[in-house]
Amino acid sequence: MDPAERIEAASKFLLQSPPGEINDVLNDVRNIISDDDSLQSGVLPALREYNITQFTTAEVPGHQHQSIVSSAARIPGAGEDEDGELSQDRYWDPRSRTSFRFDHLSLESSDPEPYEPDAESEPFRAALENASLQYLQAHYHDGVASVFPVAGSSTRFVIQIVANKYNPNNYWSGRWRSEYTIDTSTKTLEGRILVNVHYYEQGNVQLSTTHTVSLALPPAIAPSGGASAASKVLALVEAEEGKYQTSLNEAYAEMGEKTFKGLRRALPMTRSKLDWDRVLGYKLGAELTNSKGVFGQPS
Template sequence: MDAEERIQAASKFLLQSPPGEINDVLNDVRNIISDDESLQAGVLPALREYNLAQFITADVPGHQHQSIVSEAARIPSGSADEDDEQSQDRYWDPRSRTSFRFDHLSLETSDPEHVEPDPESEPFRAALETASLTYLSSHYHDGVVSVFSTPGSASRYIIQIVANKYNPSNYWSGRWRSEYIVDTDAKQLTGKILLNVHYYEQGNVQLSTTHNVSLSLPPAIAASGGASAASKVLALIETEEGKYQSSLNDTYAEMGEKTFKGLRRALPMTRSKLDWDRVLGYKLGAELTNSKGVFGSA
């Protein structure tokens, strides 16, 4: 396998990294590449793809909150050189009206600049943001939400939510992501909820699930476009996410009682429970017999 093939293999590993474990994966693939300079240059596109898809959060320079780094947050490049990677890595936080450069390897932000929002879409975007922050504080631990308007449209908004829980001392990690598109002209709320959980104590078990959302907005919400309408949009999201969480709880309960039990026999082929004390006695006797044989030959 040549260097390019090793880089491609490393990139695939990175894209499959469980929540919060990409640095562990990156350190492991360093042993495969054995060339840090080539590794950083080669896997940067994979790191960018992973971070944007996973809604990685970043500290906003000069402010006391975090913002989501995603495709919706990316500022289109004004450079004529489409291969200029640096121009691809500038994002903005509508909440603080700040754009910043983001390093996908170190996850650090730099070079903040003030950005003026679109005056036509900003009032309802800000109302959605306020309602989203209220919802976040009520239902998420250490979650982050960002609300974006769509360039060139005063009727389409994107709400993104991410919450992470890393517990390496107990060998598990998890990430909840949800994204909603609010289209007041089409009177539609569409989106998806993505959940990833990794449990790896003496094994490797992963859960990856996606729930699609498609709801009609009441005419009153689409028409008013104020704080009241924003609160009603978040009420729809609250109901949908609550139902999905309840369905997951029901699924887990059913898996524990039925699915997992169906993967193994309740009793061995003899239809009688195994006497582990007797098995241990057999094992001890076998070891003693082997020991006698060794000492006797000496």
């Protein structure tokens, strides 16, 4: 396998990393590449793709909160060299109106700069953000929410939520991601919920689900509605995520009671339970018969 093939294989492994375990995977693939310089430069695009799609969170420099690193947060054109390649990505946090450079290898943010949002869309975006943070506090132990305006539109907004739970001592990790695009002109809410769970104690079991959401917004919801309209949008999100959480709980229960039991045969081919006491009796009788034969005693 040549170096390029090794880089490609390493990149595929990284993109499939379970929640919170990408550093472990990266350390493992170092043995495949055997060249740290080539590894860092070769797998950087994969790391960038992973961080963006997995809603990696970043500390906002100079502030006491985190923001989501995603395609919606990326500042178009920032950090591109003459060939159009990304030498350093910049993202922005609408909550603090701050842009920052993000290192996809070290996961560190730096070089903060002021970033002014679109004046027309900002009032309703801020209202959606406040409603999202209230929802986050009520339903997530450790979560991060970011709300972005869609470039070139004053009526479209993106809400992103991510929550992670890592428990390596007990061999499990999990991640919840949800993303919703709100269009107040067409009165629609389109989104998706993605859940990834990994159990790896004496085995390797992963759950990966995607649930799509398509809802109609009430006619009264408009940017001019402010906090009241934003609360109604988050009420729809709350109801949808609650239903999906309930469906997951029901699926887990059914999995334990039916699915896993169906993987093994409850009875032998005779369709009757095995009488182990009788089996032991058969064995003992056979041993006694063999012993008589050995010592020449009459049966």
